[in-house]
Amino acid sequence: SQQGEEDPQALSIQEGENATMNCSYKTSINNLQWYRQNSGRGLVHLILIRSNEREKHSGRLRVTLDTSKKSSSLLITASRAADTASYFCATGPSGAGSYQLTFGKGTKLSVIP
């Protein structure tokens, strides 16, 4: 079953604009990660934020986490056509023996040149 739900399901923006994607989840987590997937191929890890962190930056990426609302957002600034892909949030659950990543359904981002 899917834990996270991304919003919106699809997003179309012009090159240079910022793109914001949101993710909500249901259970307690140890960390939340964002992945990118090009054309239904492999997933590429973008950024991880731990449950005791509120914001994290990596290059043009900014991730926020609100554990009280069980939500996260991914901001891509100054988007490029090469950012066109599907973006997934994945949660790593808390608790001993936790091992699996639970993914949402993803946001499909199209950046128009």
Place this chain on the structure above:
Amino acid sequence: ETGVTQSPTHLIKTRGQQVTLRCSSQSGHNTVSWYQQALGQGPQFIFQYYREEENGRGNFPPRFSGLQFPNYSSELNVNALELDDSALYLCASKRDLGDTEAFFGQGTRLTVV
């Protein structure tokens, strides 16, 4: 390039047949997980292997089984294929069980007809 390779890239099988998918992890990575991604969905966790033993399983029936070998390669076997098994199958390796970042292969696209 994540250093994780999967074979074959595409495969077509007939309902009722058996299939074996292969994954070669990064050298030194002792943990491998398998995920199923149906079209338009996020990946769903099938199972995880750590040092050649299964140590976690998602909500998949026993006809989904796996093996992990000492040379950092692994297999996913699916018996009695059903049409709903058509999906992208992804393997992901980690250096160690407690690591948070997983490195995904490009996936095998399985079509069951």
